[in-house]
Amino acid sequence: MKRFIKKITAAVAFLAIASVAGAQDDEITKLLEKYYQDKLRTEVEVENPTYRPVIGLSTGFMTFWGDVQNQGNSPLLGKPAFKLNLSGFIDRKHNFKWNVFWINGEISGYYDKDINFKTQINQYGVNLEYTFATLFKRGKFNPYLSVGFSPINFSPMGLNPLTGKYDRNLRKESEKKGTKYGETSFTIPVDAGLNYALHDRVAIRLGATYNYTFSDYLDNVSPTNRPDSYAKKTNSQTDSYLFTYLSLNLDLFSDPKTFRRKTYMQVLENEDALTMDQDGDGVFDFDDMCPDTPSGVEVDEKGCPLDKDNDGVPDYLDQDNSTPLGTNVNGKGVAISKDDFAILDNQFGAVRREDAAVTLSDRGARKYKQKGAMPTKFASVDKNRDGDISYEELKQTVNDFLDKKSTFTTQDINELYEYFFAQ
Numbered sequence: 334m335k336r337f338i339k340k341i342t343a344a345v346a347f348l349a350i351a352s353v354a355g356a357q358d359d360e361i362t363k364l365l366e367k368y369y370q371d372k373l374r375t376e377v378e379v380e381n382p383t384y385r386p387v388i389g390l391s392t393g394f395m396t397f398w399g400d401v402q403n404q405g406n407s408p409l410l411g412k413p414a415f416k417l418n419l420s421g422f423i424d425r426k427h428n429f430k431w432n433v434f435w436i437n438g439e440i441s442g443y444y445d446k447d448i449n450f451k452t453q454i455n456q457y458g459v460n461l462e463y464t465f466a467t468l469f470k471r472g473k474f475n476p477y478l479s480v481g482f483s484p485i486n487f488s489p490m491g492l493n494p495l496t497g498k499y500d501r502n503l504r505k506e507s508e509k510k511g512t513k514y515g516e517t518s519f520t521i522p523v524d525a526g527l528n529y530a531l532h533d534r535v536a537i538r539l540g541a542t543y544n545y546t547f548s549d550y551l552d553n554v555s556p557t558n559r560p561d562s563y564a565k566k567t568n569s570q571t572d573s574y575l576f577t578y579l580s581l582n583l584d585l586f587s588d589p590k591t592f593r594r595k596t597y598m599q600v601l602e603n604e605d606a607l608t609m610d611q612d613g614d615g616v617f618d619f620d621d622m623c624p625d626t627p628s629g630v631e632v633d634e635k636g637c638p639l640d641k642d643n644d645g646v647p648d649y650l651d652q653d654n655s656t657p658l659g660t661n662v663n664g665k666g667v668a669i670s671k672d673d674f675a676i677l678d679n680q681f682g683a684v685r686r687e688d689a690a691v692t693l694s695d696r697g698a699r700k701y702k703q704k705g706a707m708p709t710k711f712a713s714v715d716k717n718r719d720g721d722i723s724y725e726e727l728k729q730t731v732n733d734f735l736d737k738k739s740t741f742t743t744q745d746i747n748e749l750y751e752y753f754f755a756q
Contacts, residue, residue, distance in 0.1 A: 385586035389418035389434075389538070393578025400554040400567045401442035401450055414438020414454070414576055420462070430462040432479060436542075440574050442552050443492075448563050450489040450552045451499045454574070456544070458483025460522060472530075477540075479524040485546065488516050489553040503553035512558040518548035528582075538580035545573050612636075625736040642666070650743065664750025711749060722753050 394411035397403075403410075418434040434457065441451040460481020469475060491501035504516060526540025549555040551572040559567045609618045612625050614632045621636035630638050630649045638647035642656040644666055651666030661669045707720060714722055714730045727749065733739040734746055741749070 383588045384422050385584075386419045386421045387582050387584045387587075389416070389420060389580050389582045391416035391418065391538075391540075391578040391580035393576055395438040395440050395454065396575045396577070397440035397442055397552070397572070398574060399442065399549070399552045399572035400559075400565070401444050401448060401552040403442055409577065411575075411577075412439035412441055414578070416576070416578060416580070418580070418582075420582075423461075426466060428464055428466045430464060430477075430479075432460045432462055432481070434458060434460070434483075436576060438576065440551065444563065444565070446492065446494055448554070448560055449492050450503060450554075451492075452487045452489045452551060455486040456483050456520065456522075458520075458522065460524065462524075475528045475530075477524075477526060477528060477538075479522075481522050481524075483520045483522050483544070485518055485520055485544075486516060487518070487548075487551050489551065491553070504550075507550075507553060507558050510558065512555075514548070514550040518546050518551075520544040520546045534584040534587075536582045538578075538582060540578055540580065542576040542578070543573065544576065546571050548572060623735070627735075627737070650746075663754060665747055708748075708752065710745065711752060714749065722749070724753075727753050 392413070392415055394409060395414045396407065396411035414436060415438065416434055416436045418432055420430050420432045423429040423431055436454065436456040438454050439451065440454055441449075443449040458481050460479040460483075462477055462479035465476050465478075489503040490499040491503045491506070492498070493500050504514065507514070522542050522544050524540055524542040526538055528536050528538050530536045549569070549571045551574075554560070554563065554567060556567045556569055610616065610621070611618055612621070612623075613628060614621070614626045614630070614636055616632060616634070616636035618624055623632070623635070623637035626632055626636060626638055627649065630647070632638055638649055640647050640651070641654050642651070643658060644651070644656045644660065644662045646662060646664070646666035648654055650664075653662075653665075653667050656662055656666060656668055663669055707715065707722070711722065714726050716726055716729075717723075730739065730741070730749065731746060734741050
């Protein structure tokens with residue numbers, strides 16, 4: 334994420350620079366703007382987003398299995414049904430979901446004009462869903478499996494030959510014959526299917542829920558009240574039904590996936606410290622290792638002046654940018670011969686007696702004091718007033734020059750280098 338912040342920060346910087354330089358090179362400005370606008374539109378995955386319940390709207394068919402049922406019971410030829418579902422993740426790895434649902438539909442069965450039924454199913458419950466996230470990489474298609482517990486209400490009605498409508502209350506007719514049962518029961522819904530992601534927030538689901546009930550009276554027929562005219566065998570097993578459906582799942586309330594990116598942009602807009610560039614070299618101050626680079630000097634990614642030949646002299650001060658690696662150079666970046674370097678390093682053996690240097694000890698380093706007068710403009714460099722320019726004093730003066738804390742010009746610095754090596 335730190336790398337991302339730097340990229341976005343650099344993008345804003347380049348856009349700002351491009352805007353200032355637009356009058357000089359409008360074409361480059363447009364290219365930079367397009368490139369970094371594309372960068373800013375890159376989607377960024379949110380870390381630990383907040384997931385809120387997903388709404389599912391389903392429609393499908395109910396198919397009944399019991400003592401009285403239609404011929405050729407196909408999952409696609411049953412009675413219509415509808416489902417409303419809310420779901421959410423339980424664990425961080427998204428292996429499990431909870432579901433709360435409500436289903437309303439109809440089941441029916443027909444044997445003959447006397448033995449038949451139709452009933453509304455009103456079902457509501459909860460289940461635990463396994464998403465197979467650890468077994469399958471999340472893509473467009475994802476299987477699922479769930480099991481739960483659900484109360485149901487039903488009221489079997491029979492066909493009235495006189496009216497042609499299902500207005501006979503079969504439960505009351507059974508009570509008159511001595512068989513009583515309630516119109517409330519429970520089911521164990523087992524659901525399985527496949528999810529297909531249309532979008533980050535929209536998915537469709539093709540599924541089927543098998544409902545094993547705890548009642549054998551959804552069709553008003555059981556071994557205890559089997560009609561005499563019913564030729565088919567009845568069994569003691571409870572009734573069941575299948576709900577086959579197509580669902581549309583909408584994630585309307587969870588955190589957006591671009592939330593983290595927008596937060597970064599707000600930080601950049603509100604924090605001036607992140608976008609300051611004191612020396613105007615294109616590298617923001619918080620990442621600039623050389624914060625006071627002279628205007629117009631080409632710098633590297635750390636904000637320091639370029640030194641192509643790595644001789645220690647920046648290119649803008651270097652009079653020879655092609656010095657071989659390891660070559661001894663003077664303050665202008667020009668190569669010094671071994672003989673000249675030996676003389677500079679051992680000057681006390683190449684001067685007249687009256688100009689002989691007096692050797693001083695300073696933490697093991699050697700300094701040489703020149704008898705001649707020091708140029709007046711370099712008097713401020715001689716901090717300890719010993720009449721000699723030491724290496725530390727030279728280094729401090731050059732640093733002050735690079736940091737724009739000195740009134741010296743480039744020519745003055747070059748002369749100071751010459752004077753230092755000529756001592």
